[in-house]
Amino acid sequence: MRVVIVSAVLVAATAVLGFGAAIARAAGYARVDAFRAAPTVLAAGHPTSAQQLWHSDKLNQIANDIVGANDMVVASEDDPAEWASFFPPGTDSENVLGFVILGDPSFYHLIFLSPDVYQVFSNWQSTGTTQGNEYPFAVAAMSLVHEAFHWRLDSGDESTVNACALKYLPTYLPTEFGVAPTITQTTTQQVPVTTTTTKPVKHVKYVNKRVKVHGKWTTKRVRVTTTTYTTVTSTTYESQTVTANVPNPEFQTILADANDFYVNQPPPYNAGTCSV
Numbered sequence: 001m002r003v004v005i006v007s008a009v010l011v012a013a014t015a016v017l018g019f020g021a022a023i024a025r026a027a028g029y030a031r032v033d034a035f036r037a038a039p040t041v042l043a044a045g046h047p048t049s050a051q052q053l054w055h056s057d058k059l060n061q062i063a064n065d066i067v068g069a070n071d072m073v074v075a076s077e078d079d080p081a082e083w084a085s086f087f088p089p090g091t092d093s094e095n096v097l098g099f100v101i102l103g104d105p106s107f108y109h110l111i112f113l114s115p116d117v118y119q120v121f122s123n124w125q126s127t128g129t130t131q132g133n134e135y136p137f138a139v140a141a142m143s144l145v146h147e148a149f150h151w152r153l154d155s156g157d158e159s160t161v162n163a164c165a166l167k168y169l170p171t172y173l174p175t176e177f178g179v180a181p182t183i184t185q186t187t188t189q190q191v192p193v194t195t196t197t198t199k200p201v202k203h204v205k206y207v208n209k210r211v212k213v214h215g216k217w218t219t220k221r222v223r224v225t226t227t228t229y230t231t232v233t234s235t236t237y238e239s240q241t242v243t244a245n246v247p248n249p250e251f252q253t254i255l256a257d258a259n260d261f262y263v264n265q266p267p268p269y270n271a272g273t274c275s276v
Helices: 019-026 057-067 080-085 115-127 134-153 158-176 249-263
Strands: 004-007 036-038 053-055 073-077 098-102 110-113 182-213 216-247
Touching (some): 057 134, 057 158, 098 134, 110 134, 115 134, 134 158, 216 249
Parallel strands (some): 073 110
Antiparallel strands (some): 004 098, 036 053, 053 073, 182 216
């Protein structure tokens, strides 16, 4: 039986990227209703029954949608000490954001996520927004999509899987994470209004007219009034509400952060090509 433990996206240098600090600042340590305790599977050298993992229907559904399955389970750890115990001594577990275990039926369609990722998703599900927390959320979303692609492709190739996570993140942000690429923006602007009116213009002139006075013809000066009409156009301005679809800054920020995270990862994570 082939058993391969595939790690999630690794942070190249926490001190440089500041991911740990960003997580600590942006997400509180709290369990939300969306997460619930899950019994831990038993296997030598892997999570034990003494350790408690958490899962949410929302994350399970996201993983199912990405993989094209209906039995995915996303198990999230909230305790760094327990997370460290999953790995051999000397492993820098703080920089492992998640993993899957390929080739062992006991761990089929299971995704394990780290305490850092758990806190970000916990905060997202409790607040319903990523605003103010975009970079940690970009990393957490990349981690989940990355691990799901291990199962979708049935592959331990980290470069390919991570390239697919970056490629498909714009697709899954609106459909799975509720971050739309555009938003409706309403503004008020001054719109010109043109009015056309017809204005009468009177003209007066004097003409000589022959008239008969006491039986005799004579010339008399007579005033003649005529009226013409001219068109007058005037322009005024009035306020009107204008609604338009514009790029969503939240969506753009998360994609930019995900790309920044990707390029700052070590090989092979930042040097692959997505095969699908």
